[in-house]
Amino acid sequence: MKNFDINEDPHRRYNPLINEWVLVSPHRSKRPWQGQNETVTSDALPEYDPTCYLCPGNVRANGMVNPDYESSFVFENDFAALKQEEIAFEENKNQTFFRAKPERGISRVVCFSPKHNLTLPEMPAEAIENIIHTWQKEYIDLGNVDYINHVQIFENKGSVMGCSNPHPHGQIWAQSSLPTEVEKTQSNLKAYFDKHNKTLLEDYVKEELNLNERIVIENDHFVALVPFWAIWPYETMVVSKRNVNKITDFTEMEVTDFAVILKQLTTKYDNLFETTFPYSSGIHQSPTDGELHPEWHFHMHFYPPLLRSATVKKFMVGYEMMGESQRDITPEKSAEILKNQSNVHYKILT
Amino acid sequence: MKNFDINEDPHRRYNPLINEWVLVSPHRSKRPWQGQNETVTSDALPEYDPTCYLCPGNVRANGMVNPDYESSFVFENDFAALKQEEIAFEENKNQTFFRAKPERGISRVVCFSPKHNLTLPEMPAEAIENIIHTWQKEYIDLGNVDYINHVQIFENKGSVMGCSNPHPHGQIWAQSSLPTEVEKTQSNLKAYFDKHNKTLLEDYVKEELNLNERIVIENDHFVALVPFWAIWPYETMVVSKRNVNKITDFTEMEVTDFAVILKQLTTKYDNLFETTFPYSSGIHQSPTDGELHPEWHFHMHFYPPLLRSATVKKFMVGYEMMGESQRDITPEKSAEILKNQSNVHYKILT
Ligand SMILES: O=P(O)(O)O[C@H]1O[C@H](CO)[C@@H](O)[C@H](O)[C@H]1O
Ligand SMILES: O=P(O)(O)O[C@H]1O[C@H](CO)[C@@H](O)[C@H](O)[C@H]1O
Numbered sequence: 001m002k003n004f005d006i007n008e009d010p011h012r013r014y015n016p017l018i019n020e021w022v023l024v025s026p027h028r029s030k031r032p033w034q035g036q037n038e039t040v041t042s043d044a045l046p047e048y049d050p051t052c053y054l055c056p057g058n059v060r061a062n063g064m065v066n067p068d069y070e071s072s073f074v075f076e077n078d079f080a081a082l083k084q085e086e087i088a089f090e091e092n093k094n095q096t097f098f099r100a101k102p103e104r105g106i107s108r109v110v111c112f113s114p115k116h117n118l119t120l121p122e123m124p125a126e127a128i129e130n131i132i133h134t135w136q137k138e139y140i141d142l143g144n145v146d147y148i149n150h151v152q153i154f155e156n157k158g159s160v161m162g163c164s165n166p167h168p169h170g171q172i173w174a175q176s177s178l179p180t181e182v183e184k185t186q187s188n189l190k191a192y193f194d195k196h197n198k199t200l201l202e203d204y205v206k207e208e209l210n211l212n213e214r215i216v217i218e219n220d221h222f223v224a225l226v227p228f229w230a231i232w233p234y235e236t237m238v239v240s241k242r243n244v245n246k247i248t249d250f251t252e253m254e255v256t257d258f259a260v261i262l263k264q265l266t267t268k269y270d271n272l273f274e275t276t277f278p279y280s281s282g283i284h285q286s287p288t289d290g291e292l293h294p295e296w297h298f299h300m301h302f303y304p305p306l307l308r309s310a311t312v313k314k315f316m317v318g319y320e321m322m323g324e325s326q327r328d329i330t331p332e333k334s335a336e337i338l339k340n341q342s343n344v345h346y347k348i349l350t
Numbered sequence: 351m352k353n354f355d356i357n358e359d360p361h362r363r364y365n366p367l368i369n370e371w372v373l374v375s376p377h378r379s380k381r382p383w384q385g386q387n388e389t390v391t392s393d394a395l396p397e398y399d400p401t402c403y404l405c406p407g408n409v410r411a412n413g414m415v416n417p418d419y420e421s422s423f424v425f426e427n428d429f430a431a432l433k434q435e436e437i438a439f440e441e442n443k444n445q446t447f448f449r450a451k452p453e454r455g456i457s458r459v460v461c462f463s464p465k466h467n468l469t470l471p472e473m474p475a476e477a478i479e480n481i482i483h484t485w486q487k488e489y490i491d492l493g494n495v496d497y498i499n500h501v502q503i504f505e506n507k508g509s510v511m512g513c514s515n516p517h518p519h520g521q522i523w524a525q526s527s528l529p530t531e532v533e534k535t536q537s538n539l540k541a542y543f544d545k546h547n548k549t550l551l552e553d554y555v556k557e558e559l560n561l562n563e564r565i566v567i568e569n570d571h572f573v574a575l576v577p578f579w580a581i582w583p584y585e586t587m588v589v590s591k592r593n594v595n596k597i598t599d600f601t602e603m604e605v606t607d608f609a610v611i612l613k614q615l616t617t618k619y620d621n622l623f624e625t626t627f628p629y630s631s632g633i634h635q636s637p638t639d640g641e642l643h644p645e646w647h648f649h650m651h652f653y654p655p656l657l658r659s660a661t662v663k664k665f666m667v668g669y670e671m672m673g674e675s676q677r678d679i680t681p682e683k684s685a686e687i688l689k690n691q692s693n694v695h696y697k698i699l700t
Contacts, residue, residue: 004439004452010432012527014449020530023431023453031429032411035514061382079381081373081669081676082360089354096542097554098578099364102354103373154668162665164385171668177362179673180370192446204447228448282672303671315512318504318521319431321653322632323529326431 007330015229016192016200018184022231023326031328037311038160040275045117045166054167056114071127072134073111080107082175086147104147105175110134112168119157119168119276121266121345128259135172135283136248142174143288150178150287153247158278160305160313170281178287185284186295193295201297202243214335217264221257224265226335231325233307233314234272234334236265237299244298246285265302268341275310279303357680365579366542366550368534372581373676381678387661388510390625395467395516404517406464421477422484423461430457432525436497454497455525460484462518469507469518469626471616471695478609485522485633486598492524493638500528500637503597508628510655510663520631528637535634536645543645551647552593564685567614571607574615576685581675583657583664584622584684586615587649594648596635615652618691625660629653 004011012021053060056068062078082105089102112131113123120128135153142151155170156163178186192200208214208225216236217224224238238261244250250258269277280303286296305313307328320326342349354361362371403410406418412428432455439452462481463473470478485503492501505520506513528536542550558564558575566586567574574588588611594600600608619627630653636646655663657678670676692699 001436001438004437006450009435009437009452010455011450011452016446016449021527023529024450025431027433028429028431033514035512036509079378081375081378081678083377085359086351087354087359088351096366097557099366100356100361100374100578102359102361105360152669152673154672156665156668159386162385162667164383173669173673177371179373179669180675181671181673207447228450280668280671282668284672301672315506317512318506318630318632319502319523319529321531321630322504322634322651323502323523323531325530328431 007332012324013229015227016204017188017229018181019188021324022229023324024330025326025328026330026333029328033308033312035312035315038313040310041159042275047115047117049116049167052116052165052167054109054111054165054169055116069111069114071113071130073114074108074134074138077107077109077171081105082107082173101177103175103177105173106142106145106148107174108138108142108172110138110153110170110172112170116167119266119270121263121270122347123168123263125256125259125263128262129255132247132250132255132258136250138172139247139285139288142172145174147176148174149176149289150174150182152179152182152282154280154282156280158276160278161280163278174288178289182284182287186287186293189295189297199243199295199297201239201299205239205241213332216268216335216338217261219257219261221254222261224261226331226338228331230331230334231316231327232303232305233327233329234269234302234304234338235331236302236338238262238265238302239299240297245293245296246298247283249298264343267343267345268338269302269304271341271346272338273306273310274346275306277304277306279305357682362674363579365577366554367538367579368531369538371674372579373674374680375676375678376680376683379678383658383662385662385665388663390660391509392625397465397467399466399517402466402515402517404459404461404515404519405466419461419464421480422463424458424484424488427457427459427521431455432457432523451527453525453527455523456492456495456498457524458488458492458522460488460503460520460522462520466517469616469620471613471620472697473518473613475606475609475613478612479605482597482600482605482608486600488522489597489635489638492522495524497526498524499526499639500524500532502529502532502632504630504632506630508626510628511630513628524638528639532634532637536637536643539645539647549593549645549647551589551649555589555591563682566618566685566688567611569607569611571604572611574611576681576688578681580681580684581666581677582653582655583677583679584619584652584654584688585681586652586688588612588615588652589649590647595643595646596648597633599648614693617693617695618688619652619654621691621696622688623656623660624696625656627654627656629655 010025087102139151151174153172189200214226227237283300285298286293307314360375437452489501501524503522564576577587633650635648636643657664
């Protein structure tokens with residue numbers, strides 16, 4: 001009988017953050033692709049677009065005028081999925097099949113730069129530090145609202161990720177409940193912490209640094225790696241080395257190093273297929289429910305859909321929706337490919 | 351304080367099949383869309399395409415020639431994500447972060463018709479019965495393989511769902527482990543069965559039929575409904591009324607009624623935006639692990655991505671990936687819209 005070779009044989013890997021498995025089929029990356037190609041717009045964008053609702057001085061859908069902002073600018077989402085209004089409600093505890101609860105929250109848009117045509121990797125690290133400071137401020141402001149127990153900071157980048165405007169921006173959805181994925185993560189982090197009195201990610205990052213097989217970037221305070229259980233082809237996670245509970249606990253040196261690693265990681269992403277690399281990213285950290293959460297350890301997920309080129313993405317469809325996530329390229333291979341990308345953006349080089 | 355109005359106010363709904371929540375933002379469907387549009391090919395396809403690797407008589411990538419099949423045709427996937435080879439492996443039980451296990455399995459492709467340009471809703475119900483018989487046969491054949499404990503039957507339809515060939519076909523991935531989503535479902539079904547000595551879906555379908563708010567189609571043996579906890583805009587679930595454990599337990603009348611409901615549901619889908627409606631569908635039923643599974647109740651999920659038109663889909667991205675699934679239109683509204691679609695295909699009407 002053939003011995004298990006993790007680089008060649010189909011296998012499943014376990015994700016201890018959410019207690020789920022992923023199917024890995026390394027041999028399958030040789031499959032020819034005859035399916036859908038994404039469109040890439042390589043049109044050079046202007047620094048200011050008079051029709052963009054995020055550019056400084058422009059008017060938004062609700063008639064408000066954006067200020068002449070110089071670094072970042074935050075406003076309430078004009079088409080928010082959540083509303084601030086308090087709703088009277090009494091739960092019917094006998095309900096098994098039709099359980100619904102009103103949900104209160106606040107959705108904000110965070111413009112990363114007044115320049116319409118900039119993206120994270122093309123910004124100076126100092127400008128990214130400024131975005132981090134904005135995230136800190138929002139985490140505090142929103143977290144202090146009495147009914148807000150969770151602040152989800154995220155970015156959808158690229159039209160393939162449902163982003164309708166190339167102007168560099170992210171979003172924050174803050175709400176009273178812990179969203180499903182966060183709750184799953186929290187319960188696994190908590191079980192680990194209760195058992196070991198250390199955070200799961202503190203121990204995981206140490207082992208990853210020792211093994212050095214999935215590390216993409218390392219600096220004094222942060223690591224960017226392809227998790228052993230990654231589902232997206234070039235998925236990464238940026239984790240603080242120190243056990244940092246939330247973004248507001250960063251030292252100024254950590255802010256600097258976080259900005260540097262974000263710049264380098266997104267630069268490598270862009271260089272991989274010489275395109276503005278699409279992804280959804282988001283920060284997982286302590287909820288703002290007023291409890292101590294020693295189990296939480298700051299990390300940021302990057303879920304990029306591209307698989308083979310700027311136009312061919314991985315489809316998480318039939319089997320993945322009914323069964324479980326499946327990937328073709330191993331996380332080790334992806335990490336090696338990403339690591340070998342230059343830290344200088346291809347647009348500067350060419 | 352305003353009273354909770356489930357048709358207007360943001361709320362969360364609970365999915366008892368997988369123990370997860372979905373965020374529903376009914377008011378948000380008014381949001382303008384400036385993002386990515388999908389491409390729709392309305393090119394009429396030929397009945398036979400000499401370049402199609404699924405058409406009868408054609409040669410596949412591995413050099414095999416398809417037979418001149420007349421109804422359905424099943425073959426092993428030439429680029430299977432799973433392999434049949436047995437792999438020697440011993441688990442390191444001390445592993446917390448790097449848990450991997452080889453996975454054995456068989457992947458097959460099921461051609462639904464020799465005609466390149468047919469889709470399910472355009473087939474006569476008898477042809478769909480034939481597909482159901484093929485699924486039964488495969489469930490038995492694959493389930494009988496000693497190391498196969500789960501048989502996942504599914505279909506990816508449309509290029510937006512990663513399907514690379516319009517020739518009508520589905521897939522079957524059969525494997526030794528229970529995939530993540532199936533395992534989650536099984537544990538919730540089992541908890542319910544252990545408590546009530548009835549299947550969760552038997553009771554759920556009864557309550558849905560009483561309420562009659564989310565029923566799209568009903569016939570003697572099956573119901574197609576938009577689940578109370580649906581995440582995709584026009585997600586549906588086809589459930590047997592009788593507590594049927596697996597597809598091989600169908601009576602011949604059930605086979606007939608299942609074929610009819612599949613034809614009607616996919617016809618309504620196509621009529622909704624007058625397009626070949628993309629979706630991933632898949633059957634959840636008893637595993638083939640040799641155990642009795644009285645908790646399982648046959649059902650088929652349809653996850654279609656389209657939201658507003660033939661070209662505008664719902665993006666499950668940033669918030670959805672980091673937090674939880676989010677929908678704009680209520681399941682009740684979707685059910686009403688689907689129910690009101692004709693059972694006659696728009697291509698016949700026009
Ligand atoms: O097997 P296919 O049709 O080539 O591939 C399609 O379905 C598979 C199973 O859902 C997915 O893993 C692939 O990402 C998708 O492109
Ligand atoms: O809020 P946006 O950018 O208009 O919308 C985008 O991000 C949201 C949050 O991930 C998603 O719910 C939408 O489907 C997506 O199109």
